[in-house]
Amino acid sequence: xxxxxxxxxxxxxAIREGKATAVEALQAVLTRIEEKDKELNxxxxxDKEGALKQAVQVQEKIEKxxxxxxxxxxxxxxxxxxxxxxxxxxxxxxxxxxFVPTYTAKAVVNLQKAGAVILGKTNMDEFAMGSTTxxxxxxxxxxxxxxxxxxxxxxxGSAAAVAAGECFYALGxxxxxxxxxxxxxxxxxxxxxxxxxxxxxxLIAYGSSLDQIGPLTKDVRDCATVLEVIASHDDKxxxxxxxxxxxxxxxxxxxxxxxxxxxxxxxxxxxxDEEVREAVLxxxxxxxxxxAVVERFDLSLVEYAIPAYYTIAAAEASSNLERxxxxxxxxxxxxxxxxxxMYKKSRSEGFGEEVKRxxxxxxxxxxxGYYDAYYLKALRxxxxxxxxxxxxxxxxxMILGPVAxxxxxxxxxxxxxxxxxxxxDIYTIAVNxxxxxxxxxxxxxxxxxxxxxxxLIGDCFQxxxxxxxxxxxxxxxxx
Amino acid sequence: xxxxxxxxxxxxVGILAKLELSEAEKEQAKKxxxxxxxxxxxxxxxxxxxxxxxSHVFPVQNVFREDVVTNGDARExxxxxxxxxxxxxxMVPRTF
Numbered sequence: 001x002x003x004x005x006x007x008x009x010x011x012x013x014a015i016r017e018g019k020a021t022a023v024e025a026l027q028a029v030l031t032r033i034e035e036k037d038k039e040l041n042x043x044x045x046x047d048k049e050g051a052l053k054q055a056v057q058v059q060e061k062i063e064k065x066x067x068x069x070x071x072x073x074x075x076x077x078x079x080x081x082x083x084x085x086x087x088x089x090x091x092x093x094x095x096x097x098x099f100v101p102t103y104t105a106k107a108v109v110n111l112q113k114a115g116a117v118i119l120g121k122t123n124m125d126e127f128a129m130g131s132t133t134x135x136x137x138x139x140x141x142x143x144x145x146x147x148x149x150x151x152x153x154x155x156x157g158s159a160a161a162v163a164a165g166e167c168f169y170a171l172g173x174x175x176x177x178x179x180x181x182x183x184x185x186x187x188x189x190x191x192x193x194x195x196x197x198x199x200x201x202x203l204i205a206y207g208s209s210l211d212q213i214g215p216l217t218k219d220v221r222d223c224a225t226v227l228e229v230i231a232s233h234d235d236k237x238x239x240x241x242x243x244x245x246x247x248x249x250x251x252x253x254x255x256x257x258x259x260x261x262x263x264x265x266x267x268x269x270x271x272x273d274e275e276v277r278e279a280v281l282x283x284x285x286x287x288x289x290x291x292a293v294v295e296r297f298d299l300s301l302v303e304y305a306i307p308a309y310y311t312i313a314a315a316e317a318s319s320n321l322e323r324x325x326x327x328x329x330x331x332x333x334x335x336x337x338x339x340x341x342m343y344k345k346s347r348s349e350g351f352g353e354e355v356k357r358x359x360x361x362x363x364x365x366x367x368x369g370y371y372d373a374y375y376l377k378a379l380r381x382x383x384x385x386x387x388x389x390x391x392x393x394x395x396x397x398m399i400l401g402p403v404a405x406x407x408x409x410x411x412x413x414x415x416x417x418x419x420x421x422x423x424x425d426i427y428t429i430a431v432n433x434x435x436x437x438x439x440x441x442x443x444x445x446x447x448x449x450x451x452x453x454x455x456l457i458g459d460c461f462q463x464x465x466x467x468x469x470x471x472x473x474x475x476x477x478x479x
Numbered sequence: 480x481x482x483x484x485x486x487x488x489x490x491x492v493g494i495l496a497k498l499e500l501s502e503a504e505k506e507q508a509k510k511x512x513x514x515x516x517x518x519x520x521x522x523x524x525x526x527x528x529x530x531x532x533x534s535h536v537f538p539v540q541n542v543f544r545e546d547v548v549t550n551g552d553a554r555e556x557x558x559x560x561x562x563x564x565x566x567x568x569x570m571v572p573r574t575f
Binding site for chain 1: 488491492493495496497498499500504508511512514515516518519520521522523524525527530531532533534535536537539542544550553556557559560561562563569571572573574
């Protein structure tokens with residue numbers, strides 16, 4: 001077996017057993033990056049030297065028995081909106097083109113403690129605003145399954161790197177589907193945990209009340225394993241939760257007997273591609289054949305999630321991105337007359353189009369006279385959406401549906417019409433509004449050979465149910 | 480309702496957002512924002528009377544910790560990210 005074809009857990013086991021070393025694994029993956037990344041552009045930064053140093057150190061610790069965890073020695077790719085001390089962190093924006101953080105994000109620190117080897121930083125939509133990785137200031141990332149298509153976004157670099165074997169697993173962030181959708185487009189597993197499960201410390205904020213960090217992996221076992229390592233309470237994130245049930249690998253059991261699964265009729269309606277629909281329903285039939293009780297139901301309010309989301313996310317973004325002022329870090333324009341002109345010019349030259357669009361919208365919905373009508377209205381609708389989910393989870397253990405209405409669009413097709421692009425988030429976005437966990441699991445390909453993803457959505461804190469169902473499905477498909 | 484974003488609104492939002500837009504960008508922003516707001520107006524179809532705005536899903540509030548310094552001195556590294564620095568401080572344009 002080629003080393004880059006191994007899952008993260010398989011590789012770590014091979015390293016523990018002395019069949020491979022962390023350095024060999026790193027070299028194999030660096031070779032793969034050299035072969036493929038010119039075309040795919042999954043990475044903004046590859047930290048070859050740093051990774052080699054880490055791999056040598058980690059290998060020593062494994063041999064001494066100091067590192068015994070299930071991810072020790074495995075190279076990982078990190079989305080470029082997670083701060084990494086000493087490694088360029090750009091958010092795929094021109095405004096942060098030379099920003100080198102002085103500290104590392106908590107989720108990444110947790111990985112390092114577990115013996116991960118940080119390969120580099122993956123491409124994304126600028127400040128995670130986009131669904132295709134085409135708004136990056138550092139060029140588009142291409143889908144490894146068909147390079148004329150996008151990898152999805154915003155964690156497109158992470159998803160493509162996993163799919164292309166340019167890393168063994170990756171971290172992404174999910175504000176409205178940014179882990180689950182690219183995972184679906186690239187044929188990877190991706191999970192957005194319950195809000196507050198993974199510390200956001202060191203994640204460069206987009207929509208703070210919606211952002212969560214999560215894994216993108218080759219299979220469900222890797223997903224549970226990575227989530228178990230990165231989940232932790234953190235004093236440095238005031239929205240971080242104390243959870244005792246983060247032993248997610250315990251959920252890797254092949255058993256869905258009696259599990260109640262609801263498929264929202266609203267998720268199968270207009271706009272859904274026929275091949276995607278059929279693949280997702282086929283996956284549901286597999287779970288049903290394994291003993292799950294599958295039913296259709298009406299979730300309601302689905303069409304209100306996107307307008308509520310874009311109001312709230314833009315509002316939070318306009319506030320969060322005020323920090324980019326050309327003073328403490330990042331880009332400063334060359335010529336200006338006075339302080340305020342410097343702010344405005346630096347920001348206007350540093351931010352891309354989509355980011356400016358959302359900052360403008362966010363500033364507007366928060367402005368006096370419009371705050372109640374737009375921002376508060378959206379927060380009230382969010383409460384209604386949460387209630388609709390509560391009612392669904394009173395009847396079902398989980399909700400099953402597609403991740404996205406179509407498979408990966410062709411490059412260049414999405415950005416011309418922002419609202420159409422936003423509509424592609426229809427099945428993922430409500431999950432962030434309600435703080436729920438959601439997982440994307442590959443469930444086939446369309447006639448063009450592009451991957452299709454099934455999404456499972458759980459009630460807050462019910463990641464284990466999702467992992468169990470996803471694992472059961474995946475094991476069945478392997479047979 | 481159809482949202483007609485006026486030139487004044489775009490100027491005002493530009494000030495709030497601290498963005499300097501070219502004439503062409505302003506025209507585009509007017510169109511984009513108008514379309515987006517028309518779309519967001521869909522929320523008006525829902526009766527939200529008596530519904531409390533929900534900013535966070537979990538009622539985690541007032542999270543305090545002891546006011547103790549835990550981070551080390553990273554002044555040099557932090558300043559090395561600044562576009563301009565002088566004598567250990569961030570340098571800004573004249574403000575008066």
